[in-house]
Amino acid sequence: MPSKRRPTTPPAKPASQPDDGAGIRVLCVDDHAVLIEGLKAQFSLDPSIRCIASLPSAERLVEEVGRLKPDLVLLDIEMPGPDAFETADRLRHMHPRTRVVILSAHIRDGYIDAAFKCGAWGYFAKSDELSAIISGIREVACGRDGTFVLGPKVKERCRPVAPQATGVRTALPLRRVPAGPSDARPVTPLSTLSTREVEVLRLIGKGLTRNQIASELSREVKTIDGHQKRLMRKLNVDSRSDLMRLAIREGLAEA
Amino acid sequence: MPSKRRPTTPPAKPASQPDDGAGIRVLCVDDHAVLIEGLKAQFSLDPSIRCIASLPSAERLVEEVGRLKPDLVLLDIEMPGPDAFETADRLRHMHPRTRVVILSAHIRDGYIDAAFKCGAWGYFAKSDELSAIISGIREVACGRDGTFVLGPKVKERCRPVAPQATGVRTALPLRRVPAGPSDARPVTPLSTLSTREVEVLRLIGKGLTRNQIASELSREVKTIDGHQKRLMRKLNVDSRSDLMRLAIREGLAEA
DNA sequence: CCATCCACGCGGAAACTTCCGCCATCTCGC
DNA sequence: GCGAGATGGCGGAAGTTTCCGCGTGGATGG
Numbered sequence: 172m173p174s175k176r177r178p179t180t181p182p183a184k185p186a187s188q189p190d191d192g193a194g195i196r197v198l199c200v201d202d203h204a205v206l207i208e209g210l211k212a213q214f215s216l217d218p219s220i221r222c223i224a225s226l227p228s229a230e231r232l233v234e235e236v237g238r239l240k241p242d243l244v245l246l247d248i249e250m251p252g253p254d255a256f257e258t259a260d261r262l263r264h265m266h267p268r269t270r271v272v273i274l275s276a277h278i279r280d281g282y283i284d285a286a287f288k289c290g291a292w293g294y295f296a297k298s299d300e301l302s303a304i305i306s307g308i309r310e311v312a313c314g315r316d317g318t319f320v321l322g323p324k325v326k327e328r329c330r331p332v333a334p335q336a337t338g339v340r341t342a343l344p345l346r347r348v349p350a351g352p353s354d355a356r357p358v359t360p361l362s363t364l365s366t367r368e369v370e371v372l373r374l375i376g377k378g379l380t381r382n383q384i385a386s387e388l389s390r391e392v393k394t395i396d397g398h399q400k401r402l403m404r405k406l407n408v409d410s411r412s413d414l415m416r417l418a419i420r421e422g423l424a425e426a
Numbered sequence: 427m428p429s430k431r432r433p434t435t436p437p438a439k440p441a442s443q444p445d446d447g448a449g450i451r452v453l454c455v456d457d458h459a460v461l462i463e464g465l466k467a468q469f470s471l472d473p474s475i476r477c478i479a480s481l482p483s484a485e486r487l488v489e490e491v492g493r494l495k496p497d498l499v500l501l502d503i504e505m506p507g508p509d510a511f512e513t514a515d516r517l518r519h520m521h522p523r524t525r526v527v528i529l530s531a532h533i534r535d536g537y538i539d540a541a542f543k544c545g546a547w548g549y550f551a552k553s554d555e556l557s558a559i560i561s562g563i564r565e566v567a568c569g570r571d572g573t574f575v576l577g578p579k580v581k582e583r584c585r586p587v588a589p590q591a592t593g594v595r596t597a598l599p600l601r602r603v604p605a606g607p608s609d610a611r612p613v614t615p616l617s618t619l620s621t622r623e624v625e626v627l628r629l630i631g632k633g634l635t636r637n638q639i640a641s642e643l644s645r646e647v648k649t650i651d652g653h654q655k656r657l658m659r660k661l662n663v664d665s666r667s668d669l670m671r672l673a674i675r676e677g678l679a680e681a
Numbered sequence: 682c683c684a685t686c687c688a689c690g691c692g693g694a695a696a697c698t699t700c701c702g703c704c705a706t707c708t709c710g711c
Numbered sequence: 712g713c714g715a716g717a718t719g720g721c722g723g724a725a726g727t728t729t730c731c732g733c734g735t736g737g738a739t740g741g
Contacts (some may be wrong), residue, residue: 208464209463210461248720276458297458297459381727391730393690393692398689401689412667426671620717620718622719636699648720648722648723652700653719655700656717
């Protein structure tokens with residue numbers, strides 16, 4: 172049954188660093204000092220969660236995680252410096268026992284997809300209730316592999332379209348378990364696009380003309396036209412400009 | 427001399443509600459609960475500033491200000507619900523003794539301009555140091571009329587191009603004192619645009635075609651072309667798409 | 682095994698956008 | 712009060728983009 176998170180398995184004992192008497196040790200990464208303070212203040216009310224350090228960017232994140240071995244990293248996305256998703260991906264390979272949770276100001280399909288693909292364990296919005304964020308952190312810390320927890324506000328945007336059946340092979344399976352109904356994969360509007368289409372959409376978002384896109388992908392201009400047309404139909408917009416705005420809005424490209 | 431804020435006048439006694447023994451009474455408006463908590467936590471360390479209430483949007487802001495009469499409103503921009511700048515403007519007319527300070531995640535020319543025009547008393551970035559935000563709040567609370575305090579990160583983006591001389595009459599003088607060197611007005615790249623040009627740029631950012639813009643403004647298409655061309659030259663970009671991205675980046679339009 | 686669906690690639694005509702001028706007006710500064 | 716420069720407004724030609732249709736090949740499913 173396609174219910175919520177991992178409902179079949181009971182909350183197993185923490186898979187990584189269990190609570191060594193000190194609760195969940197969190198490293199917070201955000202360029203907004205005020206927000207970090209908010210998290211710290213909130214954690215201080217809860218003996219089972221502790222902020223052991225904070226960083227203003229993903230710059231030295233990998234090193235710090237290697238040094239401090241936190242149970243969990245709370246990671247913002249739009250920060251100056253290195254890309255958060257790439258860093259999370261590197262973190263997954265270098266320090267697999269530390270679980271990354273995205274905490275973003277924006278709920279964008281591109282971000283949610285990227286978060287999943289980079290191996291994050293959850294995605295929360297800054298506008299989510301504090302209690303929801305806290306319990307989400309706990310859920311991730313105790314969850315088994317394959318867990319992907321969404322904040323309440325995020326869940327709203329991901330229709331429960333259930334296991335996608337048609338030819339939608341968006342890139343790769345990545346980590347995630349082999350068998351199992353895999354209820355984890357979040358379904359966003361972008362999920363209905365082929366990889367080629369996503370690629371074209373991203374380039375559109377970056378402001379390239381069809382001609383530039385064509386030469387970038389080594390294709391005829393008319394081919395790009397086709398993709399563009401299909402994108403517009405699928406995403407239910409009717410101009411190239413709207414495609415561009417959508418790409419930006421959904422985090423496929425920077426403004 | 428074009429120095430910093432109001433350097434000539436010494437920090438006069440608070441103009442509005444002076445510290446009635448309770449310090450500066452602040453109302454915080456932000457849809458990110460975590461951030462509100464951060465502010466509260468920080469204020470609690472400082473007896474002279476107090477958060478008396480908070481709201482998740484500008485929805486009921488005017489009423490609440492009327493009820494609570496705070497000295498200062500800390501106002502976020504990108505929130506669901508009513509436009510922050512419009513609300514600030516209404517606030518200025520309804521409750522002129524309450525001073526509004528913008529606290530935004532983004533430093534965008536369009537936002538800074540709008541903040542100034544709507545009568546806000548300051549603009550800070552969420553990435554600014556907490557100490558800077560705190561002292562900025564104090565500066566605003568004690569400042570005389572005409573004050574416009576910028577956070578450190580914001581100041582960086584506003585070149586001190588000093589009093590603009592050329593024919594740049596961007597709309598109206600608004601509040602701001604009559605005489606005086608008026609060092610307040612922040613100078614951003616958008617300041618070099620005429621009102622018409624800004625308007626066209628905004629419509630471009632909203633995704634309208636030249637034809638739609640033309641009929642929107644009741645002008646010939648070719649006229650819009652001219653504006654567009656000039657915009658591209660002034661802003662140093664060379665495609666309509668880039669104009670659109672710029673408009674979005676600078677907060678003139680939503681993605 | 683064939684029918685179907687869809688990603689992908691492309692050609693030609695229609696529509697739109699951009700580039701080149703040209704002109705009137707308005708504001709400054711001298 | 713007069714020229715320099717900026718703004719607002721347009722027309723026509725050149726260049727791009729969009730629309731419509733057609734064909735291929737892989738994957739799905741009777």
